[in-house]
Amino acid sequence: MAEIKDASEIPEVIDPKTDKVHTWPHLVRAEFICGLLIFMGLFVWSLLLDAPLEEPADPTKTPNPSKAPWYFLGLQEILVYFDPWMAGVVLPSLIIVGLMVIPYIDINPKGNGYYTWKERKFAVASFCFGFLILWVSLIIVGVFLRGPGWNFFAPWAEWDPHKVVALTNVDLNILVANLTGLDILRNSVAAAIFGTILVGAYYSLIPIYWMVKVKTSKTLQELGIVRYGITAFLFLTMMSLPIKMLLRWTLNIKYIVKFPWINLNI
Amino acid sequence: MKDKIQDIQETIVKSPVWKSVFRHGYADTPRNRILMIASNVFLHLHPSKLRRHGLTLRYTWCAGGLTFFFFLVTVVTGVLLMFYYRPVAEYAYNDMKYLQFDIPFGMVTRNMHRWAAHAMVIMVMLHMFRVFMTGSYKPPREFNWVVGVLLLTLTLLLSFTGYLLPWDQLSIWAVTVGTNMARSTPLMGSEGPLAEQVSKLTGLVTPRYDARSLLTAGTVVAAPTLLRFYVLHCIFIPIVAALLMIVHFWRVRKDGGISGPM
Ligand code: HEM
Numbered sequence: 001m002a003e004i005k006d007a008s009e010i011p012e013v014i015d016p017k018t019d020k021v022h023t024w025p026h027l028v029r030a031e032f033i034c035g036l037l038i039f040m041g042l043f044v045w046s047l048l049l050d051a052p053l054e055e056p057a058d059p060t061k062t063p064n065p066s067k068a069p070w071y072f073l074g075l076q077e078i079l080v081y082f083d084p085w086m087a088g089v090v091l092p093s094l095i096i097v098g099l100m101v102i103p104y105i106d107i108n109p110k111g112n113g114y115y116t117w118k119e120r121k122f123a124v125a126s127f128c129f130g131f132l133i134l135w136v137s138l139i140i141v142g143v144f145l146r147g148p149g150w151n152f153f154a155p156w157a158e159w160d161p162h163k164v165v166a167l168t169n170v171d172l173n174i175l176v177a178n179l180t181g182l183d184i185l186r187n188s189v190a191a192a193i194f195g196t197i198l199v200g201a202y203y204s205l206i207p208i209y210w211m212v213k214v215k216t217s218k219t220l221q222e223l224g225i226v227r228y229g230i231t232a233f234l235f236l237t238m239m240s241l242p243i244k245m246l247l248r249w250t251l252n253i254k255y256i257v258k259f260p261w262i263n264l265n266i
Numbered sequence: 267m268k269d270k271i272q273d274i275q276e277t278i279v280k281s282p283v284w285k286s287v288f289r290h291g292y293a294d295t296p297r298n299r300i301l302m303i304a305s306n307v308f309l310h311l312h313p314s315k316l317r318r319h320g321l322t323l324r325y326t327w328c329a330g331g332l333t334f335f336f337f338l339v340t341v342v343t344g345v346l347l348m349f350y351y352r353p354v355a356e357y358a359y360n361d362m363k364y365l366q367f368d369i370p371f372g373m374v375t376r377n378m379h380r381w382a383a384h385a386m387v388i389m390v391m392l393h394m395f396r397v398f399m400t401g402s403y404k405p406p407r408e409f410n411w412v413v414g415v416l417l418l419t420l421t422l423l424l425s426f427t428g429y430l431l432p433w434d435q436l437s438i439w440a441v442t443v444g445t446n447m448a449r450s451t452p453l454m455g456s457e458g459p460l461a462e463q464v465s466k467l468t469g470l471v472t473p474r475y476d477a478r479s480l481l482t483a484g485t486v487v488a489a490p491t492l493l494r495f496y497v498l499h500c501i502f503i504p505i506v507a508a509l510l511m512i513v514h515f516w517r518v519r520k521d522g523g524i525s526g527p528m
Pocket residue numbers: 099326328329330331332333334337390393394397400402403407410411412413414415417418421511514518523524525526
């Protein structure tokens with residue numbers, strides 16, 4: 001049997017063209033050490049910190065606040081601004097589908113296999129906005145800053161279950177009616193038409209931008225109308241969340257459009 | 267003495283039994299380095315050679331590997347917990363207490379399961395972030411990104427279904443809040459847009475039979491929900507996730523190994 005040599009003794013085989021090395025030992029060793037260290041960390045952590053166990057389940061005692069697991073608190077936070085059919089069903093589905101189509105709508109060949117900001121600004125900026133601002137920071141708000149009644153509490157403030165927050169939210173049609181005296185907007189049919197026009201105008205930015213820019217923009221021509229349409233729809237839908245947040249914070253808007261007959265409000 | 271040991275060693279290594287198990291020597295030669303990977307079913311998910319660039323922590327953050335590592339920890343500790351846990355509303359909570367106070371190493375096993383599960387959720391998000399930032403979803407890796415998104419969804423569902431099992435106040439109310447959303451599914455949830463119209467037309471979509479009760483097995487989170495979540499958590503989702511992980515790793519290899527500058 002050949003004697004076992006120290007790894008440093010045998011000439012390292014690095015292919016200068018591909019810069020490749022052997023998986024054994026280089027990668028397997030790194031994986032083993034990494035796994036060992038993390039395992040020890042996890043074990044010590046688990047010795048020191050117990051998993052939570054509260055009172056036995058009691059369907060008659062609803063805790064206030066009732067929070068979903070932390071990774072869903074971004075979605076629970078969106079409930080403040082959108083109805084559950086949007087916050088809990090449509091938006092999560094669009095997040096999953098939207099993530100899946102990313103490789104097929106981003107046809108920019110640059111930035112494949114290395115970090116770069118300059119070569120793919122729009123892609124990196126929109127992903128970071130969606131992930132870091134809308135997903136991660138809303139989770140942080142949900143975990144640390146929300147208390148009873150889903151009211152806002154500073155992390156050091158005591159949770160007062162009787163904190164009263166004035167509910168002054170109004171629907172957009174009422175606000176416009178108050179401001180302009182157009183009383184017809186108080187009628188629910190007129191309000192529905194009015195709101196539909198607004199939402200339609202928002203999404204009609206998609207074809208308008210295309211028509212204005214397509215002649216001169218090489219990016220748009222290469223993208224093609226289908227990929228552009230999907231990208232723009234997903235982008236505008238993502239941006240509807242910060243827009244609705246701003247409208248709530250500044251003008252206390254509750255709904256932009258309401259269809260009370262089918263229980264659909266945005 | 268030294269010779270004796272070497273003799274014995276040689277007899278063992280050259281015996282048919284040894285050779286039937288280990289097909290090649292351990293000596294550190296380029297050939298053996300390749301065989302180490304190629305003749306082992308688990309290691310074989312790796313390529314036998316890889317670009318040095320793919321080894322750097324700065325590039326991968328080890329995030330995908332650690333996601334898988336935490337998955338393995340939850341599988342092992344989870345099987346141990348299954349020996350003591352009964353998914354029945356009368357027993358579940360008490361079994362948690364037994365684990366804590368009666369069963370040797372019960373609490374630390376449960377802790378490891380819990381913390382590894384949280385860590386897996388964090389790592390899978392970081393992994394996705396890294397893959398995006400390095401543009402690694404670009405051709406030829408588009409499909410592996412899609413597999414990844416499915417894995418992300420399954421990871422969240424794994425964690426969510428496990429959340430109910432302790433059967434304490436935290437679990438049932440978190441799951442109540444979570445599953446209440448499904449009630450508002452358009453067309454298919456009893457309180458969602460158009461639900462009234464659908465139920466008038468078809469007689470379907472009632473609080474008892476809608477998108478939410480599909481998850482909770484009833485109108486409220488109760489004993490049937492516990493059993494449903496248990497089966498999903500311990501059998502269905504882990505199997506699907508494990509299969510997809512195999513596909514995922516295989517594709518990393520087949521798509522040319524870890525991405526890197528051309
Ligand atoms: C259970 C979840 C997952 C596991 C265990 C996993 C595991 C891995 C591992 C071990 C690698 C090798 C490189 C590395 O460690 O970074 C990898 C690469 C990759 N993963 Fe995942 N992954 C998971 C989820 C995801 C998700 C959520 C995405 C994207 C949405 C994704 C997309 C990819 C892609 C595109 C590669 C190739 C990266 C490259 O070549 O640089 N994976 N995955």
